[in-house]
Amino acid sequence: MDVIIGAPDTDSNGRFCRMQQEPPTSYDTKREAYIALLKPLFMPADPVSHDIVRYFASLLRVLGMEDHGWDPYAESRAMLHDINALFSVDLPEAEFKDPGRTHFRLGLILYSHVVEMDAPYEVVTNLLRFKLGKGYSPNPFLAFLTEGEQKGFQKRGISTLRKIEIIKKLSDESGFDLGAMFDEFYSNRLRNAISHADYILTDEDFRCRRDISGIKGFRLNYEELDRMIMCAKAFISAFLQVELLARQVWGMEKQKAIPYDPQYKGLMEILVDDHDVMCGFRVHWPNNSQSTYRRTEAGVDMSNCMLDMKNATINFMVGQYANNPGEFSPLVERDGLPVYTSLAGSDDRPTWPNSGTG
Secondary structure, three states: OOOOOOEEOOOOOEEEEEEEEOHHHHHHHHHHHHHHHHHHHHHOOOOOOOOOOHHHHHOOOOOOEOOOOOOOOOOHHHHHHHHHHOOOOOOOOOOOOOOHHHHHHHHHHHHHHHHHHHHHHHHHHHHHHHHOOOOOOOOOOHHOOOHHHHHHHHHHHOOOHHHHHHHHHHHHHHHOHHHHHHHOOOOOOHHHHHOOOOOOEOOOOOOOOOOOOOOEEEEEEHHHHHHHHHHHHHHHHHHHHHHHHHHHHHHHHHHEEEEEEEOOOOOEEEEOOOOOOOOEEEEEEEEEEEEEEEOOEEEEEEOOOEEEEEOHHHHHHHHOOOEEEEEOOOEOOOOOOOOOOOOOOOOOOOOOOOOOOO
């Protein structure tokens, strides 16, 4: 997202003329600052102690089986790309009398979409939960709501403001300082004004009238509005970049069998897409069975594993237990040898380290 929303120019009479480009360094500096804040969260120094599967579930947004066309995060990425590209288009003067206002209108749509997206808040919250040993949940906020809020959840859901409040609390508990980042771009009254189309762009400023729900009217000068939109863009750009970076780093571990379960002797494999970016994981069990989670453009494949909401984790189905298990694993007969399924895209069958079998 390289095009920066800038402050408007006005003519000698104070009317809108065109959008002025803010120096790229301002946006780049803010984005890099957000990346520095998010990177330790997405790539923890210890991804193992609180169960690496919970970390992977947070990174990959494990929800369950999905067909193609049911991932709003993919559509959001496409929409943000399209809106951002429109800032680079030369608007024909015959159709757009005030291109500065047009750019701000696009900026408001972009801002609204960024602050309303579920995925960034859910991923960040689950990664904070992982850091704190609180497990994984497809609805990571529910456990932190009051009893009254939980009762109303089915009807009203959770507001963006409440999500950010929970993130701030978990951020403080985990030693991260993410609160100031959200404060730089999120305004509940601005979000409300845009969402309800209750605003006016004038020659002087952005205005919102007092509405029937009792929200007080307010005004924002264009420099402040531009700053908030720019920070929202910097946040979503940083989120997308760090999320991709984390999956690229894990993608480098493809076609490796990493010891995961010392009792059952499960071996973890990182699954990747056509660009070697992590898109899932597979656990190979020594009784020739496997558990898989993989998210691609075609949908989600989730086999022999399921969400365990009560314990905030993912449970694996490990296939048939041995009738007379030996010391190696409850899944291998006493006189038998462990047999693992082949690694993805290969005929190679992994072995447990130092087992001498395969």
